[in-house]
Amino acid sequence: MQVPVRYVVHAANTNLTLPAAQVQALLDAGICWTDGQQRIHSSHTSAQLGEWSIAHGIGVCDFCSGQPIVARYGCVNFTGMGSDGRPMKFFGDWVACADCERFIDARQFSLLSAHCAAAHCKRIPRSRIAKTQLRQRISILHRQFAHHATGEKRAI
């Protein structure tokens, strides 16, 4: 299996790590640009980049980074712990693929974190973080999401 290359995009309010295909589409649309140091920037916020990606059918699941996405869950902005263990700001709605949607709607958060940790390890096989620790962090993040979710859900 080929591991998709991911890029960090320096958005107006936070950094995002996105798959190569999504970054290429954002570059092609002129929403992002590269500087002389191969870094990718955008004057848009992470939420605006997310909305553009959803509108153009290239959004990735906020839970496992899978595609395609099928649902969006209303959520207020919050600061939580990212999967790297550092504080991170999360803006607005969260979008989900069909697998994650099933776990979220059934409130099977343990299965959701297992699915996301497995997806992360498949995507980044040489990730420096142990799978159990990653799953723990993801689980904490998902609890934070559940706490801040508004209860609204819409199909994409």
Ligand SMILES: [Zn+2]
């Ligand atoms: Zn997913």
